[in-house]
Amino acid sequence: MLGLFKENLLIALGAVFANKTRALLTTLGIVIGILSVTMMGTLISGLDRSFEKSMSFLGRDVLFISKHAWFSNDNWWDIRNRPDIKLEYMDKIKQQSKFVTAISPTMQRHIDVSRGEESISGMALVGTTPEYVQTSTTNISEGRFITEGEDRSGSRVVVIGNDIAESLFKNISPIDEYVKIGPYKFRVIGVVEKQGKFMGLFSLDNQAIIPSGTYFRLFSRRGWIQLNAKVDEAHISEAKEEITGIMRRLRGLRPEEKDDFAINQQAAFEDQYNAIKLAIGGTGLFITVLSLVVGGIGIMNIMFVSVKERTREIGVRKAIGATRNMILGQFLIEAIFICLLGGLAGLSLAWIGSLLINKFVFPSAMPIWLAVISMGLSLLVGVISGIAPSFKAARLDPIEALRYE
Amino acid sequence: MSEPMISLKEITRVYDVGAEKVYALAGVDVDIHNNEYLSIMGPSGSGKSTLMNIIGCLDSPSGGLYNFEGESVHTMDDNQLASIRNQKIGFVFQTFNLLPKLTALRNVELPLIYANIPKDERMVQANLALEKVGLGDRVKHKPNELSGGQRQRVAIARALVTNPAIILADEPTGNLDSKSGEEIMKLFDELHAQGNTIILVTHEAYIAEHADRTITILDGKINTDITKHIKRDVS
Ligand SMILES: Nc1ncnc2c1ncn2[C@@H]1O[C@H](COP(=O)(O)OP(=O)(O)OP(=O)(O)O)[C@@H](O)[C@H]1O
Numbered sequence A: 001m002l003g004l005f006k007e008n009l010l011i012a013l014g015a016v017f018a019n020k021t022r023a024l025l026t027t028l029g030i031v032i033g034i035l036s037v038t039m040m041g042t043l044i045s046g047l048d049r050s051f052e053k054s055m056s057f058l059g060r061d062v063l064f065i066s067k068h069a070w071f072s073n074d075n076w077w078d079i080r081n082r083p084d085i086k087l088e089y090m091d092k093i094k095q096q097s098k099f100v101t102a103i104s105p106t107m108q109r110h111i112d113v114s115r116g117e118e119s120i121s122g123m124a125l126v127g128t129t130p131e132y133v134q135t136s137t138t139n140i141s142e143g144r145f146i147t148e149g150e151d152r153s154g155s156r157v158v159v160i161g162n163d164i165a166e167s168l169f170k171n172i173s174p175i176d177e178y179v180k181i182g183p184y185k186f187r188v189i190g191v192v193e194k195q196g197k198f199m200g201l202f203s204l205d206n207q208a209i210i211p212s213g214t215y216f217r218l219f220s221r222r223g224w225i226q227l228n229a230k231v232d233e234a235h236i237s238e239a240k241e242e243i244t245g246i247m248r249r250l251r252g253l254r255p256e257e258k259d260d261f262a263i264n265q266q267a268a269f270e271d272q273y274n275a276i277k278l279a280i281g282g283t284g285l286f287i288t289v290l291s292l293v294v295g296g297i298g299i300m301n302i303m304f305v306s307v308k309e310r311t312r313e314i315g316v317r318k319a320i321g322a323t324r325n326m327i328l329g330q331f332l333i334e335a336i337f338i339c340l341l342g343g344l345a346g347l348s349l350a351w352i353g354s355l356l357i358n359k360f361v362f363p364s365a366m367p368i369w370l371a372v373i374s375m376g377l378s379l380l381v382g383v384i385s386g387i388a389p390s391f392k393a394a395r396l397d398p399i400e401a402l403r404y405e
Numbered sequence B: 001m002s003e004p005m006i007s008l009k010e011i012t013r014v015y016d017v018g019a020e021k022v023y024a025l026a027g028v029d030v031d032i033h034n035n036e037y038l039s040i041m042g043p044s045g046s047g048k049s050t051l052m053n054i055i056g057c058l059d060s061p062s063g064g065l066y067n068f069e070g071e072s073v074h075t076m077d078d079n080q081l082a083s084i085r086n087q088k089i090g091f092v093f094q095t096f097n098l099l100p101k102l103t104a105l106r107n108v109e110l111p112l113i114y115a116n117i118p119k120d121e122r123m124v125q126a127n128l129a130l131e132k133v134g135l136g137d138r139v140k141h142k143p144n145e146l147s148g149g150q151r152q153r154v155a156i157a158r159a160l161v162t163n164p165a166i167i168l169a170d171e172p173t174g175n176l177d178s179k180s181g182e183e184i185m186k187l188f189d190e191l192h193a194q195g196n197t198i199i200l201v202t203h204e205a206y207i208a209e210h211a212d213r214t215i216t217i218l219d220g221k222i223n224t225d226i227t228k229h230i231k232r233d234v235s
């Protein structure tokens, strides 16, 4: 039986290569279907990884108190008219809350950082307090973080991100060297460990972190502030409620008034991300199913044509002793072979695609199980689209088949 | 006499053409024994091919009894019939019916594939069969690289390769010039001399001359059935 299988495979091979363009055109649907399912899978698995990594930066146990929600449909005007978040809230929240273990502000703006001739623009200047180390996942790779004293006195010291360190200090340690932030000279006291990009969008390594006191004094008194409250992870939702209560009291809101601030957490990203994932998955699945169905119908058609064209051949094969099952097998294998070929082509394209994504967008690799599934899918399409034409071939009457012109 | 290899009794084959019934065979009785050399003659449309197809288990009769080597063909299922065609019968067609994309060797190998014979043995037997028909030096040629006579020899090699009990040839020389035809007939003569049973359909009296027994068919019935009594010398 194995011998016959091999023969059938060779026949299929011959038949496919004898009609290269036709085979190519018919497999196009399968190619696209498999390409879309594997690309979608690769994309999602890459996104997952990148998302997880980015999320770890935000910290599961940190609540971010700010003027607006990260993802919301709130009226822009309402948000604009909300009062700013004030630095004074920090102490009050910390005093009144059972759950908050650390709290720090972040104030942020874009700025140029330079050293000598060298200047890099568009760096993220962050003003914060020493507790920032606890409320973020920032690790210092060299030097140290800001101290209480430096914050209080408004010292001109800075902790720089890895990118800044690498571009401005090629061969020497940045510690105790000076950089210019905007027009002001700052002493580098620490370097933040490399963190990579957030969601593949913006780098977390171009930050220049300075004491909040210094930020206020030199850069801006007003502007966007976010408070980062680290809480007990086991009681995150209670903590959120509690802080909401504290904030409402601080703002003097009456019960019927809506919150004029927002408390964000990592979960908001997760919800948003899941929605994106669903959209990608849904679209990919739709394209996949559509192209596999179209491709399957195409292959069924081509197989019917092939059976018709080879009617005489079928007659001859029957006359010299081929059974129905042997003929059935021959055409079924041919259909499956075409589909697997298409699947393989789609898979190869997807693999190239995943390499490109890996290189230019975010780290990703095609999971093995996805390759297995897509080949299984091709096989399935081959069987489904090949079964009817193969049966037709198998059931041909030998005499009529031999007489067919 | 021993039990016939092929025994047909009251065989009919009816086609429904519209409301009309066409009797391609209208009751044929014939016994064919091992190592017979039989030719079938008759006017066009008389039912020769129909009879051959029924003998070759390619077609089933509408009525009557057909025993092949003592076994009733009517009770056999599709796979058994395929197996008989594969093992017991070698077909030679007027139009050769070789697969155009395969070499001579691969064409001859085909019945052995369906007989599930291992590759090495297939190669040996297929080569042997091609040598037997004098095409040992043409094994790699495709049908369109061979002359008509050579193609028919490949077809004969294919019919022979499984060592069938019987070779059925429906106008095997019909598409050949007389010289090639004569060569093919010499081949059949040799095969017969080696012990094969041969049935061939022909329109030409000089072709039929090669056979020991000639049946003529008219309107789906056997008209004459003449056996030569001069014994051939088997040289
Ligand atoms: N599929 C069919 N449907 C209807 N009638 C058929 C069919 N096949 C054969 N016949 C009829 O059966 C009769 C015998 O046909 P057959 O092919 O056996 O003739 P033949 O003796 O081989 O003729 P020839 O010498 O021309 O080959 C003819 O009258 C033909 O029209």
Ligand SMILES: [Mg+2]
Pocket (backbone or CB within 6 Å): B048, B049, B050, B170
């Ligand atoms: Mg005929």
